[in-house]
Amino acid sequence: MSLSAWKSGGKNFFTTIIRDITKNKQIEKALRESEEKYRTLFEADPDYTILVGLDGVLLDVNPAAERMIGRSKEELIGKHFLKLDIFPKDDLKLLKENFSKLKEHGDTNTYEMRIIDKNGLIRWIQNASTIIKKGNMGYVLEIGSDITERKYAEEEIKSSLKDKEVLLKEIHHRVKNNLQIISSLLDLQSTYVKDDSTAVNVLRESQNRVLSMALIHEMLYQSKDISSIDFSDYIRNLIYSLFTSYGVKTNIKPMISVEETFLNIETSIPLSLLISELVSNSLKYAFPQRKNGEISISLHSQNNHYKLIISDNGVGLPPEIDFKNVKSSLGLRLVNSLVNQLDGTIELDRNHPGTKFIINFKELKYEKRV
Template sequence: MTSKILILEDVPFDVELIEREISQSGIDFLSKTVELEEDYVRLIDEFKPNLILADHSLPNFDGISALEIAKNKCPEIPFIFVSGKIGEEFAVEALKRGVTDYVLKSNLSKLGPAIKRAMIEVQEQIKLKKAEEELLKSHWQLKEAQKIGKMGSWEFDILSEDMDASEGLFRIFGVEKIEQDFNFSRFLDFIYPADKKRVSDTIQEALKNKSSFSQEYRILLPDGSLRYLYSLGKIINDTSGKPLKILGIEQDITQRKLDENKIKESLKEKEILLQEIHHRVKNNLQVISSLLRLQSRFIKDPEALEIFKESQNRVSSIALVHEKLYHSPDLASINFSEYIRNLSKDIFHFFHSKAQNIKLKLELDEIFLNIETAIPCGLIINELVTNSLKHAFLPEQKGEITLKLFKDGDKITLIVKDNGRGLPPGIEVNNTQTFGLQLVYFLNKRINGVIKMDTSQGTSFKICFEELNYEGRASNGE
């Protein structure tokens, strides 16, 4: 049977990797890819997918919104997140919202088994639903299905206050079937004390609103052990609309909860490992910077000494990125405005003799950048601010260097300018013999930026760029 898979993804290269992994898993499928909300909603109705794979973050849409749409339009369809990074809090929240599974793009080998598992679960749910519809005709079939799915069902008659439960429910509770005097109060006795009031309040709220309900809670077994259940319930009304009965299904999800905890522990371990990597890279770069500083003490040639000092500054600007990532709660990006403040402060401190009469003006919006974009941008700032301090002002001349950072849509603008004497006539960024400006030109190409130079009042460099995504990094050979 051919499975129809709807892929919500904005990176074509990632789509190719996903489709190749599905194919290699032996799954016969037909796929369509979208990245906009309107196309996504339309294809749910037209394409009628059997499965949805979604990135959790897109430029104009997001996975959580896509999940909510799918829950409303096709709640029976499995929904799997396939993302480059998923934080612990996001993963837990996604599971609470009803996502079927999630797979990291760095571990796509798990995608095939996840899809097969999701398809199997869908088939089991279909079988269970069919068994419930044919309850009067095939009670034995329902009991077997509940046993396989670790599920149990119950029915509460609101008028008589009688409650009837399947053998599966008592099997989950770890007791023999109670044939007489089983009521809602005794049902609540099995629930873990801390969860009892919440379960009761949820059902009462559903009765008040005449709505269905779902929730997770814990039960306490006779041997003292805890198990986790997922509950689905529906209010049955009479012809006048008055609540008549409550039908409920309970499923033992203890194993899923244990798996969630393992995933949380694994994610935490990976975060600690990544922090350690950034910490070690930063330390190694600082060692290189120190070696350059020590070596410079033995250099007599002023021009060679200047090259060593500038190289030391460049290494320090890269080390500062890794230091920020080490301390950042989000290991994938840093607060770049905060980084600029620290970097510019370090540069002014390094050139303190030249910077005594120079004022630094910062106009920075709070913008976060990934490491691939932050490092070249940091080096560009280092070069331009260093050039201004070294060449823009005469000795003892007062002046000002301004750094601006702001965002307009997907575009980020960086401006570095001074009110000094300006560059010599005829100098162009893309055609110059000075190493500093050559480096700026090279780094600007690396981030796919557009650079404009203005020398009408001092010297101003304006660079417009977008944060590099996976495709952008790959195309630059990273």
């Protein structure tokens, strides 16, 4: 309501204007209530919320932010965020960059950062910065929570995993050393039976079997991922060691065609013994009188299905030998039982000049032992 007095012709007049402002009052009340509601939410939020001007100066902070930083609202408001002395010196450059990037791209930016709390301890924060622009005004809203406990738990898990990996590598190393000792013992024993060529051969075969397993353990502790080895690398090493053991010079050539294949230890051990048996046989029997020849090893996979082919272009398996039912020697019997262990199949290609074995298998699943 407004009242005004005026004169006209020596007479006094009053004008009263009455306006109904009920609507205005209602809007004011709604605004006040809404402001109170958001203020309460802001104050009660367990996550910290900080409002920063585009110049980097703090405009408002909620109690969670005061608690986390360990300073009162009065100490914080009006200060530039980089001058708060709460960030580790090494992080300042990155924080500054993040803030400029946010202003440039006008987006939300989520990252993990560190602050030094009032006791001088590092705390990890998961922070989300959002830019809010209204006309020519702008703010940055920083919302975040303390993830220090989670960070420390993560570090602990990582370091315990690392410890276990080191331990496993150590075990593989020891297993390899022990197998090498057994191989040296067999080598020593063969000097006592040097007049008996069968005994020397038996000991050399056993030595190669032990060494082919030792090589797996050696590669496991050298490999980046302790649970598997690149079997193509393994095959190259094994072939080299077998050719050396049988004193092969240049008349027999190894032909290796293997693609990079990562296999776990359950599969690698039987597979390595199997390759060692078949390649040893080719080296021993395929090329009598040191004729020239080739021994091929190929390993390829499709949809987790592996095909291993071991062949030579030598004299071929004697026709009377039924390789699935050999009684008098150990090698081919071992091959059959290793194929079973791999849940695979083995065939002999009789049309191939020389000997050609085709083995199909899948990677064995790791079986829990406890």
